[in-house]
Amino acid sequence: MDRSCVNCLKNLMLFLNFLxxxxxxxxxxxxxxxxxHSKFESLVTTFWPIYPANTLVVTGTIVTCVCYLGVLGAMKENRCLLISFFILLFILMLIELAMACVFLVYSRVINTYFEKDLNQSLQIYLQSSPEENKMIKNDFDAVQHLFKCCGVHGEEDWMGKVPISCxxxxxxxxxxxxxxxxxxLMKLRNWFAGNYRSTGAGVVTLFIIQFACLCFNIPLFCHFGRNGLGYS
Structure with a gap:
């Protein structure tokens, strides 16, 4: 492979990793x-482990670190950095595939658990004294005010103790x-479904870019290996 091809691969690697x-x-x-800005986490405890905001922060942080490693490896023509980047990126892609499967599974059972969580939160709201469970109360009030709704299915859920947020x-x-x-129920369920779709679309986009990075990483690593480069 001549130097012009190597430089082209390096530039593509740098561009894709920077992207x-x-x-x-x-x-x-x-x-x-x-x-x-979301005020709903205390109302839907079933989905907290894969809450969209948590998933995005963790995934984005790992992606930025791994891609920075790829940029350094391409710039310095360092095989150690490139192979480390390849392994970490491959593991990350497997995790993203697992996340996509989890989102798919949860999208099918979301209707089952959503109503249960909201009803439980509403009962806690009704049975608590003014000084108890303020987070759930504040979150429920925020949901009702933001989405212009009342109760889980309607005003009757409050059994005559309708809060001002309705x-x-x-x-x-x-x-x-x-x-x-x-x-x-329906408004909050649709909001969550939209967030899960956005998160899934972001994961798919990242997966495509990462796959391209892996494809360009392999010939670079092999070229540096054949020429005895990349360990300094």
Whole structure:
């Protein structure tokens, strides 16, 4: 392989790894944004281990670190860095495939657990004193205010103890105020489904870029090996 081909492969490796690194940083930023602005985590405890914000932050952080290793390996023409990059990236791709399978499985059972979690949170809200379980109360109020809904299936879920967050418009403290009639179950379920689709699309995009990085990494590593380069 002549030097022009090697330089072309190096530039492609640098470009793809830099693109992958940018995607990783964007994924981390988006995950942090979701974690800060979403107020629903205490209401859906079944999905907490694969909560979209957590998944995005962890995946994005690992991707940025691995891709930085690939950039260094290509720039320095170092075989140790390239083989380390190859192994780590291959493991990361396997993890991403496993994550995709998990998302697929959870997308099929999400309807089963979502209603259960919301009903449990609503009962905790009703049975708690004003000083207890403030996080669940605040999150439920935030959901009702943001999605303009009331209860799990409707206003009747509150059994006459409807919180102010269900109120449509002021004056909310009058006896005849109007509450939202639609329940929060469908709206919150659709919000989660949209986030899982976005997370899945991001994982697929990263997987394609990472696969291209692996393809360009192999001929570079072999070239440096045949020429006795890459260990300094």
């Amino acid at each position: 992958c690194w940018l995607c990783g940083t964007f994924v981390v930023a988006f995950g942090v944004f979701q974690a800060i 109120c449509v418009q002021d004056p909310c403290y009058s006896p005849s105020h109007t509450n939202w009639q639609e329940g929060c």
